[in-house]
Amino acid sequence: MAETTAGLPPRETIFTVDPVPLKYGHGALAELGADAKAMGMTRVALFTDRTVAALPCLATARESLRAAGLDVVVYDAVKVEPTDRSFAEAAAFAQEAKVDGFVSIGGGSVMDTAKAANLLSTWPDDLLAYVNAPIGQAKPVPGPLKPHIACPTTSGTGSETTGVAIFDLTDRQLKTGISNKLLKPRLAVVDPTTTYTLPAGVVAATGFDVLTHAIESYTARLFTTRDRPAAPHLRPPYQGANPWSDGGALEAIRLGGRYLERAVADPSDHEAHDFLTFAATLAGMSFGNAGVHIPHAMSYAVAGLNHEYRARGYESAPGGMVPHGISVVVNAPAAFRFTAEADPERHLTAAAALGADVHDAGPAEAGEVLAGRLAEMMKATGIPNGLSEIGYSDTDIPALVKSAWPQQRLLVQAPKPVSEDDLADLFRAAMRYW
Known part of the structure; x- marks a missing residue:
């Protein structure tokens, strides 16, 4: 007989954890x-x-x-x-x-x-x-x-x-x-020693993938906001933010905020590379359980429509492309300004973990504080200044929206609803940050 959830509350009350076994170290x-x-x-x-x-x-x-x-x-x-x-x-x-x-x-x-x-x-x-x-x-x-x-x-x-x-x-x-x-x-x-020879541009791009994974999973809709599945096996892989994913996400944000700029600046800073590598695995465990949302949904359009951009550190790759980490983080400040009103406390907690000063910040400033700290780190590590610096302009927004809108598996993980008009506004806001 098939398992059912008949008689239980209509909203989800369960999350599951099925982590990949990990071996880490030199x-x-x-x-x-x-x-x-x-x-x-x-x-x-x-x-x-x-x-x-x-x-x-x-x-x-x-x-x-x-x-x-x-x-x-x-x-x-x-x-x-x-x-x-x-x-x-x-x-x-x-x-x-x-x-x-x-x-x-x-x-x-x-x-x-x-x-x-x-x-x-x-x-x-x-x-x-x-x-x-x-x-x-x-x-x-x-x-x-x-x-x-x-x-x-x-x-x-x-x-x-x-x-x-x-x-x-x-x-x-x-x-x-x-x-x-x-x-x-x-x-x-x-084995973190494998990252010691990475070009600085690759460290920056992949490191920001770590941070956006972690911040998105921490700020995703709560698992309790989803409808309960008709049967246990129908529970989705991306379940929403939950107590288990929160711990790994916050630690990944903290480690990234402390070590990313150091790792980009100095290949010989093995401590920074070791902790950044561990942060990547923590963030993977967290977002693989909770899910990611708007920055990643937007990123698939950004990378999918541009095959000419030549990123720093990726010169040996045949042809042009927008590396995944760059395609994600160029959207992130705009996205977190948009989502912050849904849960200001989580956005402020993420900003503090990233290294921002939040002492005088109230709920209304949560999105700006988090976005500002991300933009500060992007500028310090040579990440492009928004979509305009990788070749996009306002005339590309309809095509970007058309490409991003089908990513409903990700968009529904956002802590507030996202419309096509919202996506257009977000792509417009992501054109330039400083």
Whole structure:
């Protein structure tokens, strides 16, 4: 008999926590072989991109896997900011190689591509069948996937802890994704030493992804504001802010506020890089449970419509693109000014954790204080001054709104309703900050 929630209150009273196991610390990559073998892997697909493939961290991972007696096949053709086509190519590789497990070494693009390849090679179907509605059909993942160990090399996306895989749907010029708890890696192996050689521009972009993840999850609608699902298995992955996600989000905000500028300014500041990497994983755990909202919904339009921008630190990437962290944070100050009235106390708490002086700030100033601190940090770390600096103008607003509006899975997580007119105003407000 199917489980039901008949007789219970119409509003949600439950949240669930299903975190990815975590291994964190210097030298963690050297233990990959033992971890993979313990999961029953025998033939491993080692996913990475061309840049990471040439770094010592990839050699360490491959040596550890082979020393454990595992057969390793390397896929180093991951596209930075993946597309529907690159997901399909990666899935075809995994299927042809007949692997029984995945290890991903790289940034969010690498980890998300491994998730998609695992899904599409294990349960073959058209990619859009699994993509979030209303863009795709939101077909449930039919069953368990092969084990996947995710190993981030950037202090940003938190993808090692989430069941989300994001990509460019090229023919529609928008970003979208797949969200299902079965996509979560079996283990996150986080070795902060892999971030020590990142260019400053990459540290800044990915670091602001950490901060926006954390602030969005902390300021998301409360889980108790959702309708109770008709059955427990229909409870969404993004459940809204809750006591468990709040703790990780606030600590990630605090760590980012303290260490992001230091990590961008000095590659040799290993303390800053270590704590920023830990903040990224904390933020991933939090937003993977609570959800993100307006800045991320807007970001998919910003990145999806612009493939010409050349970001600092990403010069080696083929072609232009707006890196994900930049596409998110350029919207964030405008978005938090808008959402603050829904819960001024949470916005002020986030601002204080980020390092803002909130002693004389009342509820009416909450959005401005949080937005001002973010803009101050953006300016200090070389982030573009709003959408105008990455090539957009007011004439692009209708197209941006049209691309962002389908991201209802994210927009409904905001603490107040968002209309198409609101989105137009937000994109206009995000054009320039200083």
